[in-house]
Amino acid sequence: MTLRNGREFLAIPGPTTVPDEVLAAMHRPAIEIYGGRLEAITHSLLDDLRRVFRTEGRTYIYAANGHGAWEAALTNVLSAGDTVLVLESGRFAIGWGEMAAMLDIRVERLPGSWRRAVDPAAVEARLREDTAGSIKAVLVVQVDTASGCVNDVQAIRQAMDAVGHEALLMVDAIASLATMPFEMDGWGVDLALTGSQKGLMTPPGLSFVAAGPRAVAAHETAGLRTRYWDWTLREGEAHYMKYCGTPPEHLLFGQRRALDMLFDEGLTAAFERHRILAEAVRRAVAVWAGGGALAFNIEEPAQRANSVTTILTGDHAVRPLLDYCEKTCGVVLGVGIGELADQAFRIAHMGHVNAPMILGTLGVVETGLAAVGIPHTRGGVQAAIEWMAEAVPAEG
Numbered sequence: 305m306t307l308r309n310g311r312e313f314l315a316i317p318g319p320t321t322v323p324d325e326v327l328a329a330m331h332r333p334a335i336e337i338y339g340g341r342l343e344a345i346t347h348s349l350l351d352d353l354r355r356v357f358r359t360e361g362r363t364y365i366y367a368a369n370g371h372g373a374w375e376a377a378l379t380n381v382l383s384a385g386d387t388v389l390v391l392e393s394g395r396f397a398i399g400w401g402e403m404a405a406m407l408d409i410r411v412e413r414l415p416g417s418w419r420r421a422v423d424p425a426a427v428e429a430r431l432r433e434d435t436a437g438s439i440k441a442v443l444v445v446q447v448d449t450a451s452g453c454v455n456d457v458q459a460i461r462q463a464m465d466a467v468g469h470e471a472l473l474m475v476d477a478i479a480s481l482a483t484m485p486f487e488m489d490g491w492g493v494d495l496a497l498t499g500s501q502k503g504l505m506t507p508p509g510l511s512f513v514a515a516g517p518r519a520v521a522a523h524e525t526a527g528l529r530t531r532y533w534d535w536t537l538r539e540g541e542a543h544y545m546k547y548c549g550t551p552p553e554h555l556l557f558g559q560r561r562a563l564d565m566l567f568d569e570g571l572t573a574a575f576e577r578h579r580i581l582a583e584a585v586r587r588a589v590a591v592w593a594g595g596g597a598l599a600f601n602i603e604e605p606a607q608r609a610n611s612v613t614t615i616l617t618g619d620h621a622v623r624p625l626l627d628y629c630e631k632t633c634g635v636v637l638g639v640g641i642g643e644l645a646d647q648a649f650r651i652a653h654m655g656h657v658n659a660p661m662i663l664g665t666l667g668v669v670e671t672g673l674a675a676v677g678i679p680h681t682r683g684g685v686q687a688a689i690e691w692m693a694e695a696v697p698a699e700g
């Protein structure tokens with residue numbers, strides 16, 4: 305017996321649900337690549353990405369997933385033999401560091417925990433020891449999609465400033481941009497990057513890098529520059545140079561529509577929607593956790609991200625729950641990854657999500673917990689409902 309026929313809910317932290325409007329915007333013939341129409345879309349995207357990153361800096365569009373943006377970021381500002389400090393708070397900054405290591409960058413990991421955000425005081429202490437200034441960049445994620453933590457980027461910048469360290473601050477905002485505040489210039493971030501397929505509600509395949517003045521200055525002498533990622537070449541006059549080849553037209557059409565939707569809603573309203581929906585998920589998880597089997601991966605409530613929640617399943621196998629939710633009920637949850645493989649599941653609340661999608665997902669998880677026999681306190685969905693009604697009162 306299955307209850308899954310009907311619309312499937314994709315509740316994984318990327319790719320996320322693509323709005324029908326975005327899919328429709330992509331459903332059109334290819335257009336020629338030397339004319340003004342495509343050029344206008346490119347320029348509007350480059351400008352509007354500045355609005356999303358909140359920067360006056362330069363923006364670049366790559367036909368690549370987030371890993372491509374990682375490589376673009378590293379190769380444009382660093383040289384072989386440079387040292388970077390990777391701030392651990394889960395899987396993703398570590399992965400960025402692994403990519404750096406293969407480029408012959410020296411990678412030092414500031415040890416952290418999968419259960420906590422980066423400690424700015426530890427960053428400050430490590431940089432204080434680096435009196436020779438050998439660390440050229442600090443790499444951190446705003447939200448770690450594996451652990452579900454949110455790092456305080458502004459506090460990390462303040463820690464760097466407190467020791468007057470010259471390193472560039474490079475931030476992966478792939479799982480956070482458009483879901484929560486990010487102030488590239490306001491916080492003193494030198495380089496930021498994101499992908500199309502999470503908060504930006506577009507299919508995977510595009511990624512974006514924003515560079516502030518210090519990153520642009522570092523680019524002048526960077527030794528790792530390559531033909532494909534190079535910012536200088538992408539500043540070239542001819543339109544195709546913006547992409548180092550054929551523009552990924554259909555993804556650009558889709559991303560254009562998605563940004564229009566985001567600006568129609570308003571960035572602040574989108575952040576607030578994410579906050580309220582994320583809190584609904586947390587209210588439900590907090591109730592379920594009363595049964596003793598489930599727990600939030602991130603211990604400190606203030607460090608839990610508004611885009612994804614990671615839930616530990618303790619001694620209980622997680623696969624039967626995931627299978628029940630997907631195969632019987634049509635809700636696809638995120639699996640635990642890295643250190644948390646087979647020990648956790650993740651509920652994404654990122655991008656094109658609304659109240660029925662979140663309540664539907666929570667309802668299915670609670671159904672699944674009961675069906676597969678994972679001990680939990682009942683009433684998680686009820687707590688989510690009460691929170692939403694309180695957070696968003698009726699108008700008038």
Ligand SMILES: *Cc1c(COP(=O)(O)O)cnc(C)c1O
Pocket residue numbers: 318369370371372396445447448449476477478479499508
């Ligand atoms: C998804 C994600 C990535 C990787 O992006 P891909 O498009 O899969 O290459 C990197 N960092 C974070 C924080 C992510 O959430």
